[in-house]
Amino acid sequence: MDQLVSRLLLYGDLGEEAILSKLAALFQAWKGSSMPRQTLVRGIYHQVKGLLDLATEYGFDENLWQNYLTFLLMTNENSFSLITERVGAQDGSVNHFARNDFRVFRALFHYDFSAVEGDLNLDCFTTLSHYKAIAKHGRRYNQNVSEKVRDLSRRLAAAPDDETFFRLVTEHYRQYGVGMLGLNKAFRIQSGPEGIGFIPIYNTDKVMLRDLVGYESQKAQLRHNTEAFLAGRSANNALLYGDAGTGKSSSVKALINEYYDQGLRMIEIYKHQFRDLSAVIAKVKNRNYRFIIFIDDLSFEENEVEYKFLKAVIEGGVETKPDNILLYATSNRRNLIRETWKDRADMEHENDVHHSDTLEEKLSLSARFGVRINYSIPNRTQFQEMVRTLAQRQGLTVPAEVLLAEANKWELRHGGVSGRTAQQFINYMGGASAPAFAGSGNQMEKRESPSPGEASI
Structure with a gap:
């Protein structure tokens, strides 16, 4: 692995703290027997933990090693990736160096860890390559990034040759861009000693x-x-x-x-x-x-x-x-x-x-x-139409006259007619603890829950 990583040129600026850089150094120490085995194993485990933490943050699955390498390709901003983002893959001498780097990444995609695992009595890389993630709610990880990383990772793993690998990466750059700006929809800014930084907003509202x-x-x-x-x-x-x-x-x-x-x-x-x-x-x-x-x-x-x-x-x-x-x-x-x-x-x-x-x-x-x-705030007729439409989307089955009567009571207690008031009323109606309506004899029923962000105001 260390020999492969040392051949990276355009993508060689990974940073000393990058998992790939650390693993390459540890594998070099393993081959040269320059580090006590216990220290070596502890160092490898530390990097595996870092990979698991990254996988949890971004929702990686199936093959965490290939997901990680794909994530590096997607986020590495260099002269080639940035120009490809703007104009796509064009003829030029820089493509020679890019193809060499992608050849290295393709080899890393299919790297055989069996020798180091057998010698050090490990099974962590085998587990990472056949990983089953614990199911979690979409708001607990960056779902948008996860989907794109895993999709491109599968296609890169199946690439039959270096030229296909090159085409898949450059097409991604052209369509989505490179770096965190390419992977995420929205950002906040943060000022620091090194200037302005962008903080991705993972859980954006899915409203259309x-x-x-x-x-x-x-x-x-x-x-x-x-x-x-x-x-x-x-x-x-x-x-x-x-x-x-x-x-x-x-x-x-x-x-x-x-x-x-x-x-x-x-x-x-x-x-x-x-x-x-x-x-x-x-x-x-x-x-x-x-x-x-x-x-x-x-x-x-x-x-x-x-x-x-x-x-x-x-x-x-x-x-x-x-x-x-x-x-x-x-x-x-x-x-x-x-x-x-x-x-x-x-x-x-x-x-x-x-x-x-x-x-x-x-x-x-x-x-x-x-x-x-x-x-401007809706009139009474428009407010009632909002309530009816949102109730239908929520799957609520309540007689219209009862629904509107309760909505009128709600808005009088909660700040008047508005889209927000209508949505809050429907949220209340859809809650498991919503009571039967006084005097109506009708119990509120709910058919199904809407998708996240649906009908937000």
């Missing part, structure tokens, strides 16, 4: 736009703008504003489920991170993805000045915002920055000679979102 009841014109506007963006046509930053609980955030989050396979990714940031926006854009502007920078529940109090960082990034800075980035924000305020009646009364601002300019500066932030979509 069709799951959101009502607001058809609003969803159509959002689709139109997003699809233009993905097609490389002119598109605008978008502000979804309006009443609480109307589905603004869910509409934006649904986009990554609708368009992930078309290269859409989402980066969620918070108000206190606006200073890092320029650094975030710098890290993603040359990647072959379309990024929505998502700001949820955006608003500013009168004394907060973070909005100036946001204004500079959206428009007005020296550097033009890259074509592969848009900002989508949600807010309960159309103008984003809190206004008071004092803002409307010039006499209250004796120390501000140019008060109208100050007011205009406050209002100009929302004007920098070219698409502004209003989500």
Whole structure:
């Protein structure tokens, strides 16, 4: 193994702490008898544990060794993988070195561990190669990454020759990209001594736009703008504003489920991170993805000045915002920055000679979102239609008059009519502890549970 790993060139920068690097060093020590056997076994077990931990995090199964090697190929950002992400496999001298590296990986895929296992009385690699993972809930591991790793791993293992192996890897780069940006749909950012880092969001809501009841014109506007963006046509930053609980955030989050396979990714940031926006854009502007920078529940109090960082990034800075980035924000305020009646009364601002300019500066932030979509609370008829539709999706069998009567009682106690209130009412109705309805003589029944994320508002 050590001789194979030492031949890697483009993919040789694995890091000293990588499992493959550590195992290669341990196998070299085993062949040279330069390490006590007990220490050698303990070192191998330590790396096997690391592989098991990685497999648990990403839901690997069947052949953990091949899954791990596939994961390395998917996530190693180098000159070849990054250019292939952007333009696909092209003729060039770099392909010679890539083919050599893939030949090494193909040999590692089918590496024979029997000699080291027999000599050290181990069976760990045999077990890893025929692994049966414990079933676990999809929210407890990165299911999206798991599915892609295992699928590509099976196809690489079955590749009959080096050229097929090369084609499978480069096709994956072109379709999904490379690194964690390629494998995941959404990210948060984290500042550290080495700059900005992206933290994958594993358990994204699986809601689709069709799951959101009502607001058809609003969803159509959002689709139109997003699809233009993905097609490389002119598109605008978008502000979804309006009443609480109307589905603004869910509409934006649904986009990554609708368009992930078309290269859409989402980066969620918070108000206190606006200073890092320029650094975030710098890290993603040359990647072959379309990024929505998502700001949820955006608003500013009168004394907060973070909005100036946001204004500079959206428009007005020296550097033009890259074509592969848009900002989508949600807010309960159309103008984003809190206004008071004092803002409307010039006499209250004796120390501000140019008060109208100050007011205009406050209002100009929302004007920098070219698409502004209003989500208002539904009327009574629309609310009842939401309740009926969600109840049907949930599989609830309750007489319509009873269902709507209970929904009316619920919304009076829980903040009024909205999509969120309708969903919370249906969640309550679907609970195992939901009581019989007083005076109706009808017990609530439930046929089946919806899939995760279904009918979220």
